[in-house]
Amino acid sequence: MADDLFNSFMTGPDENGRFGDFGGRFVSETLMPLILQLEAEYEKAKTDQSFWDEMDDLWANYVGRPSPLYYAERLTEHLGGAKIYLKRDELNHTGAHKINNVLGQIILARRMGKTRIIAETGAGQHGVATATVCAKFGLKCVVYMGAHDVERQKPNVFRMRLLGAEVVPVTSGRGTLKDAMNDALRDWVTNVRDTFYCIGTVAGPHPYPAMVRDFQAIIGKEVRWQLAEQEGEGRLPDTVIAAIGGGSNAMGLFFPFLDDTEVNIIGVEAGGKGVTEKMEHCASLTGGRPGVLHGNRTYLLQDDDGQILEGFSISAGLDYPGIGPEHAWLHDVGRAQYVSITDKEALEAFQLSCALEGIIPALEPSHALAHVMKIAPELPKDHIIVMNMCGRGDKDIFTVAKHLGFDMAE
């Protein structure tokens, strides 16, 4: 660990919500008092043992935490190098890491007396998690989802409706995840008194990036003690790897290791059809530049005039033109390395996971696995990689079938 706070990577954000130059509170005046109130309430909850007791109870008995840390023996043998562990967050209730954060925010919303929850969703995993926890607590839930995503993620739309949520197809802009976030913000600005905006990733105005990170950090905290149990006291991973859209599962895995500088940290962005000038990708760090959107300064896909571009990826969950501001900062200070993986490489990894480990992964962690496949063979056998298997692939089988030329209708 770092000797003092000045050398720590874990003290951010500052009182203005900044990680270096990134983050901040770029919202309209109507919302500003609301996010200041949220920040105050979160600061209170953070140091309140009863808040964490409630979280721990639900994490254990409702979500099924801790999720296993699984030694992927056949994958390790197949790749012939580094020893590969998978953090099994796809085994959580609702099938992804998203619920870790949703529980925290909804408990906070209840403490604040809010009765109506709104959320944005891309692939639908955050929407399903939010609808689930709202059902559990009897809260009204409205989920904004791009009209295009409503069409291609029908099973999740139906899940949300079964759980009692209202799913609003978003047709503004181009009807994608970023437009869903715009419409959620428009809803919040209109319904300021009773509504809590449950953001699904480590982005948005302060305090969201820090708050969502803190809730997701349970992933990395578990990895620390689980690996020590399996590999011996004090043994840390040599490399941690996770996929990044907005970056919440990655931040959750990375954060507890930021000050262990011997741990390599690698974030994997969605390279779509390739990170080229054609911009058919979602790799904000590799192919974007700093800008301001959705309440924070971060790396964004944008044109020369500062207009935001649409991302492109086979994975709806990575299809966002920005990235959490803490990742932008970790990238610039060099603490974490960010790479990109194409749709094609992710599809290959998806199939390898099915064939060798009997795990059908979501397309998001398939990107992380594809990078593991690239680097593991070159690494020594005593090098430990921990990869976050952040979601399961049930939602993606239709997409994958289409790409593999399998007719599901037969």
Added chain:
Amino acid sequence: MTRIDAKFADLKSKGQKAFVAYVMAGDPDYDTSLEIVRGLPGAGVDVIELGLPFTDPMADGPTIQLAGQRALEGGMTLDKTLALARAFREGDTTTPIVMMGYYNPIYSRGVPKFLEQAKEAGIDGLIIVDLPPEEDSELCIPAQEAGLNFIRLATPTTDDARLPRVLQNTSGFVYYVSITGITGSAEAQADDVAPEVARIKAGTDLPVIVGFGVKTPETAKAIAGVADGTVVGSAIVSQIEHGKSVADVLAFVRGLADGAHSA
């Protein structure tokens, strides 16, 4: 003294309320929007709010969202928005122009360069929706140093504890947002607005102009009557959306201006 300060001093001496009109630069196309903007002062507009198109206008309702999309699809850019202001300025040296939009296109240009270009183009003030007082060092302070007014939004959620901070670095005028919501939504109510305007005026000598939810000459009159003036945006943009001729758009604006001026 900026053109905005001069305009409000003049209105005050005449005992008249201000009428502020918003149009999106480049909607439906550059030439038509320049023609509309050139006609606004003659239609009774005291201050022009010129929208800078942005792909993700988080505080705007469907009408202004679509106007931005039309402008962007027509090839509108920050440079062309500045060119439009410059072209207007050639024939009108007194009507203030306030550029209204979002921060990213400005940040992308670079703040010092943008301020120099905006000033040169004859822009007098800025309303940047996603820059609250907490982010004043980004653009607000540099803009004031460059001699441009930075007009702040005050809203129904701006409580008494927060109001001084909102007013602190504001100049030109204060824009009171009459409702919690997005542009073009529910009708503003003069009875709700009056005490809020009084609350703001207790903290500043700047004029207080009220916008959001003003759509008709009657509302313009009622709202201007309890403030120093009123803004209409979506209702005008809606005329453009429906393909009305420049003359018809300006006649509609004239009706609103007469409403506000009769207060």
